[in-house]
Amino acid sequence: MKKSIMCLIVMLMTTTVPVYLYSQKFPGSVNQITSSDLESYITFLASPLLKGRLNGDEGLEIAAQYIASQAKLTGLKPANGNSYFQPYNVLKKSMDPDKTSIQVISDSKDTVIIRDPMFQLIPTGPSDLILDGEVVFAGYGIKADKYKYNDFENLKTEGKILLVMNRAPMSADGKKSKFEEPAWSSGMGFQIKLTTLLYSKAKAILIVTDPKSGFRSFEEANPGIAGYIKSAITLKSDKEEKTNPFMAAMPKLIFINRSVADALLKGSGYSLEELQNSIDSTLQPHSFIIPDKLLKITEVSVSEDKVLKNVAGYLEGSDPVLKNEVVIFSGHYDHIGASGIKVNTGADDDASGCAALLSMAKAFQSLGKKPLRSVLFLWVSGEEIGLFGSKSYVNNPLFPLDKTVADLNMDMIGRDKELADSTSETPMTGPNSVFVIADNQSKDLIKIADEIDSKTPLNFDYSLSGRNHPLQLFSRSDHYNFAQKNIPVLCFTTGIHSDYHTPGDVIEKIDFKKMETITRTMYKIGYAVANRKTRLVVDNPFNSWGKSK
Incomplete structure (x- = not known):
C-alpha cells in the first residue's frame, strides 16, 4: 500500500549535482531492465542441472561462476581486489x-x-x-x-x-x-x-x-x-x-x-x-x-572443511568524494538442493533476486553519467543456512561499513497470489503489489521509497514489516545483518507461497512482467539514494528498536 508523504527526493540535473528535492524523472537506463533479460538469467540459475544450488555443492559453484561472468560482462569491476569472489570458511557436518x-x-x-x-x-x-x-x-x-x-x-x-x-x-x-x-x-x-x-x-x-x-x-x-x-x-x-x-x-x-x-x-x-x-x-x-x-x-558425525563465497562487483561513483561511499544491492544465490530425485530449483527463492541484481547492474552501466556514490552488487551464499554470506560480509566488508549508505535486498520477488495458495500463514501479494520489509530505521529511506512508489503502478505493502511481526521476515533475509550494523535497509518480497522450499518453485510460475516492475522500482530507489547530496539519516539505531513501530 502506498503511504502519504511529502515529496522529498533528489532532483536530477543534467550537469549539476542533484539536490534533495527533485522531480521524479529517471534516465532511460531503467528501460534496460526487461522481463526477457530477467527470464534468461533465471532460466540458467533455476536449471535442474544446478541441482538446487545447495551450499557446499557443485551446483552452487556453477551459479557463482555464472553470476561472476555476467557481472564482468555488464562491466562491473571486481570488488575484492582482482576477484569477484569473497570466500569464507565453513564447517560441514553430516551423520556417519x-x-x-x-x-x-x-x-x-x-x-x-x-x-x-x-x-x-x-x-x-x-x-x-x-x-x-x-x-x-x-x-x-x-x-x-x-x-x-x-x-x-x-x-x-x-x-x-x-x-x-x-x-x-x-x-x-x-x-x-x-x-x-x-x-x-x-x-x-x-x-x-x-x-x-x-x-x-x-x-x-x-x-x-x-x-x-x-x-x-x-x-x-x-x-x-x-x-x-x-x-x-x-x-x-x-x-x-x-x-x-x-x-x-x-x-x-x-x-x-x-x-x-x-x-x-x-x-x-x-x-x-x-x-x-x-x-x-x-x-x-x-x-x-x-x-x-x-x-x-x-x-556420530563427520566433519569437512568447506569454502563458500559471495560474488561482488561494483560500479565506481562519479563524485571524487562521495564515490568512497557505497549503496549495496543484495540477493542470495544459494538454495536447498534436491529432495531425493526431485530438484528444488528455487526459481523464486532467490534466483529472482539474483536476476534482478544482474538487470540493475546492466541498467546502471548504461548511464551516461554514473551516480555520485559507488554501487555494489552483492550476491551472497549461505542465506538458507543462517544468513552466513551476509554475516561474513559485514564482519569482513569490501567497503567500510561507516561508508555504506544502505542495503537494498531482493528475496523472492517473482510470484503473485494468483499462481500460488495464500493464507494468513503464507501471505502473498497480488499482481500489482510487493511487500516492503523495513522499519523506522531511516525515515529518509522510507520517504524516498514511498515517493518513487507514488509514481509507479506498484503498491507498497508494509503489513509484514517490523522487527516484531510474527512471521519474522525482517530477520529472515540478508538485509538483517546490515540492519544490525545500523545501515538503513529495505527488502522487497512478493511473499511466501505454497511452493516455498519445494520442487514446485519453478520458472513457469514466475510473473516476469510484475518482476520487471519491481526491479525497476528498486533500481529507482537505489539510483536516488546513490545520487543524494547528503547521507541517509539513521533515526532509530538497531539497539533502540524497542521504540520502533
Missing part, C-alpha cells in the same frame, strides 16, 4: 550412516536396530551424542488451554524421551485441525507447541509424522527442510552455538521415521493409527509411558 543408529530395547533384551535417517533440529544438524532412556508417548505434544487440551497433564517428562506426533488433533480425513485457528492445520502449529516441548525438561523429543498425513517419513513430508538439516553447515568463526548454555540445556529435538514409532509401540496394545484416532475422536489426550521399552540413540 554406519555408526549412527536408534536401538529399541525390550525387557527381554531383544534389540531392534534402526538405521533410517533422522533429522536433528535442535541443535540443528548432525552432532555427536549418545542418549538413552524411558520413552513417553505424549500425543501431539500440545498444551492448549483454550481447548482444555493438555497432552502433558499428570505426565512426568523430566529426563524422559518423548514421542509426539506432528500437527494437532485432526478431522477424519486429516485435512483440517479440530482446533479452530488455521495455524493448527498447517506447519505453524508446530511453532506454537515448540515452546511447551522445549521447556518440558525432557532428555529428547522425537517427532513423527501423524498417520493421517499420509507420510511415513519426515523427508517425505518436508523435503526442503530435511535437505538442509541433513548436512549442517556452520561458520568456522562462529562459536556461539557451542558456548550457549541455553541451547545446551534444551532437549534434543529429532524428527524420526514411522518405523521407529512402530517399533516402540509394538506390544503396547496400541498402534500409532489407533492412538491418533482415539485422540482425534474424543479430543482427550492419550499419553502414557511405553511399557517394557528403552531407547538408545547414537549419533
Whole structure:
C-alpha cells in the first residue's frame, strides 16, 4: 500500500549535482531492465542441472561462476581486489550412516536396530551424542488451554524421551485441525507447541509424522527442510552455538521415521493409527509411558572443511568524494538442493533476486553519467543456512561499513497470489503489489521509497514489516545483518507461497512482467539514494528498536 508523504527526493540535473528535492524523472537506463533479460538469467540459475544450488555443492559453484561472468560482462569491476569472489570458511557436518543408529530395547533384551535417517533440529544438524532412556508417548505434544487440551497433564517428562506426533488433533480425513485457528492445520502449529516441548525438561523429543498425513517419513513430508538439516553447515568463526548454555540445556529435538514409532509401540496394545484416532475422536489426550521399552540413540558425525563465497562487483561513483561511499544491492544465490530425485530449483527463492541484481547492474552501466556514490552488487551464499554470506560480509566488508549508505535486498520477488495458495500463514501479494520489509530505521529511506512508489503502478505493502511481526521476515533475509550494523535497509518480497522450499518453485510460475516492475522500482530507489547530496539519516539505531513501530 502506498503511504502519504511529502515529496522529498533528489532532483536530477543534467550537469549539476542533484539536490534533495527533485522531480521524479529517471534516465532511460531503467528501460534496460526487461522481463526477457530477467527470464534468461533465471532460466540458467533455476536449471535442474544446478541441482538446487545447495551450499557446499557443485551446483552452487556453477551459479557463482555464472553470476561472476555476467557481472564482468555488464562491466562491473571486481570488488575484492582482482576477484569477484569473497570466500569464507565453513564447517560441514553430516551423520556417519554406519555408526549412527536408534536401538529399541525390550525387557527381554531383544534389540531392534534402526538405521533410517533422522533429522536433528535442535541443535540443528548432525552432532555427536549418545542418549538413552524411558520413552513417553505424549500425543501431539500440545498444551492448549483454550481447548482444555493438555497432552502433558499428570505426565512426568523430566529426563524422559518423548514421542509426539506432528500437527494437532485432526478431522477424519486429516485435512483440517479440530482446533479452530488455521495455524493448527498447517506447519505453524508446530511453532506454537515448540515452546511447551522445549521447556518440558525432557532428555529428547522425537517427532513423527501423524498417520493421517499420509507420510511415513519426515523427508517425505518436508523435503526442503530435511535437505538442509541433513548436512549442517556452520561458520568456522562462529562459536556461539557451542558456548550457549541455553541451547545446551534444551532437549534434543529429532524428527524420526514411522518405523521407529512402530517399533516402540509394538506390544503396547496400541498402534500409532489407533492412538491418533482415539485422540482425534474424543479430543482427550492419550499419553502414557511405553511399557517394557528403552531407547538408545547414537549419533556420530563427520566433519569437512568447506569454502563458500559471495560474488561482488561494483560500479565506481562519479563524485571524487562521495564515490568512497557505497549503496549495496543484495540477493542470495544459494538454495536447498534436491529432495531425493526431485530438484528444488528455487526459481523464486532467490534466483529472482539474483536476476534482478544482474538487470540493475546492466541498467546502471548504461548511464551516461554514473551516480555520485559507488554501487555494489552483492550476491551472497549461505542465506538458507543462517544468513552466513551476509554475516561474513559485514564482519569482513569490501567497503567500510561507516561508508555504506544502505542495503537494498531482493528475496523472492517473482510470484503473485494468483499462481500460488495464500493464507494468513503464507501471505502473498497480488499482481500489482510487493511487500516492503523495513522499519523506522531511516525515515529518509522510507520517504524516498514511498515517493518513487507514488509514481509507479506498484503498491507498497508494509503489513509484514517490523522487527516484531510474527512471521519474522525482517530477520529472515540478508538485509538483517546490515540492519544490525545500523545501515538503513529495505527488502522487497512478493511473499511466501505454497511452493516455498519445494520442487514446485519453478520458472513457469514466475510473473516476469510484475518482476520487471519491481526491479525497476528498486533500481529507482537505489539510483536516488546513490545520487543524494547528503547521507541517509539513521533515526532509530538497531539497539533502540524497542521504540520502533
